[in-house]
Ligand SMILES: NC(=O)c1ccc[n+]([C@@H]2O[C@H](COP(=O)([O-])OP(=O)(O)OC[C@H]3O[C@@H](n4cnc5c(N)ncnc54)[C@H](O)[C@@H]3O)[C@@H](O)[C@H]2O)c1
């Protein structure tokens with residue numbers, strides 16, 4: 001049994017399927033789509049030996065003829081150079097407007113393949129087959145696609161929606177524990193910004209999620225996608241509401257930058273960032289200390305870090321400024337006002353330093 005969610009975006013609406021063993025049924029799930037039988041699967045060299053053969057088999061059983069592009073794992077592959085190699089491959093094969101591109105992998109492969117799908121022939125159908133928890137609950141929904149530029153991450157990109165997302169929960173079995181926890185940070189974020197009941201559910205089920213109990217994972221993935229999809233549907237191009245998804249990310253991004261992306265997985269930096277933002281809300285008297293305690297406890301149980309490491313405050317503030325969220329010494333930050341609700345507020349960089357020193 002698989003769960004299904006419809007993302008409502010007018011004529012760009014699409015379905016998300018979530019459950020165990022769905023990659024085997026891919027051919028069937030693709031049937032209702034108006035796409036050509038020739039398709040291109042983009043994956044990485046870690047994911048390919050694990051899941052590519054079952055994808056190819058189910059595509060072929062559905063009458064598709066797949067081409068495959070394997071890229072090295074990690075951020076390096078999210079580049080214009082690799083995108084260009086994929087254009088070459090597709091165009092050489094005589095690509096047409098209805099020939100889809102499928103992303104089999106984590107957020108890296110999803111962003112790269114999505115960028116190619118958005119730009120190849122001015123846009124071909126795009127299908128996400130996310131295999132990390134982060135990709136299943138975050139990057140595969142929302143329509144942001146991108147490659148990196150030497151000047152920074154995700155600087156070249158577009159908004160481009162997939163026409164189908166298939167989240168096969170069995171792929172998470174091979175995911176390193178640290179990656180699973182990192183994805184859970186974004187899940188906990190959804191509870192904090194949007195849904196107190198979901199937060200409480202996570203408090204009751206976090207160990208079961210780590211043990212990969214199917215019904216818990218399914219609930220977590222579908223509810224996370226639903227929350228993100230609702231926020232995005234109201235604000236597809238990131239004007240205001242969508243910015244609440246950045247809860248924990250202002251400090252998180254700065255922390256990733258000062259540690260040169262070598263120390264923390266993204267979700268780990270976000271966990272520390274959520275703690276900092278919640279501490280600032282407490283400093284301002286917006287929330288009670290109980291919320292900070294509950295957040296800290298839940299993050300710890302999800303094996304996520306909660307403490308700010310020793311960092312040079314000067315470089316940290318510089319990284320905040322570079323993140324373009326600072327104006328006149330004020331940072332725009334997402335702060336909790338109660339469990340399940342956040343607001344965007346301007347805070348003084350001095351408040352950030354104070355929270356840093358208190359953590
Ligand atoms: N588009 C968006 O809205 C959005 C949102 C969040 C993050 N992102 C992007 O997502 C990327 C990070 O994604 P990620 O955390 O999924 O990282 P990732 O794609 O780099 O995957 C992490 C590692 O796990 C491996 N892996 C993937 N699936 C596996 C599996 N099932 N079993 C074993 N190993 C597996 C990968 O090969 C990789 O080495 C970043 O580039 C980030 O910018 C995009």
Ligand SMILES: [Zn+2]
Pocket residue numbers: 138186249266270
């Ligand atoms: Zn994030």
